[in-house]
Amino acid sequence: MLKHRNDGNCPAKGFYTYEAFITAANSFRAFGTTGDNDTRKREIATFLAQTSHETAGGWASAPDGPYSWGYCFKQEHGNPMDYCVASPRWPCALGKKYFGRGPIRIS
Numbered sequence: 001m002l003k004h005r006n007d008g009n010c011p012a013k014g015f016y017t018y019e020a021f022i023t024a025a026n027s028f029r030a031f032g033t034t035g036d037n038d039t040r041k042r043e044i045a046t047f048l049a050q051t052s053h054e055t056a057g058g059w060a061s062a063p064d065g066p067y068s069w070g071y072c073f074k075q076e077h078g079n080p081m082d083y084c085v086a087s088p089r090w091p092c093a094l095g096k097k098y099f100g101r102g103p104i105r106i107s
Contacts, residue, residue: 002052003068010057010072016103051103075101 052070084092
């Protein structure tokens, strides 16, 4: 699982750790602790599937398949679009660009 997350070709090598995951999970007391055992497992598996998809660095012919490269990036790569939608109450900061960072992206 997440076989290549610490590969030398991954910009986020060493960023996503088990300890960081546990710390983050403990900040949300209901995460993976609500419902029966199967429901809890599904919730954690779903989270890992979504976040590894969002952080994948794989390509169609990647060694071991594109999905084994999850947790390879810690922000959107390339030239991501700016996701800020300004409003009178929540203006966009001048000179800043809003795009996905970390395992949960805003895209």
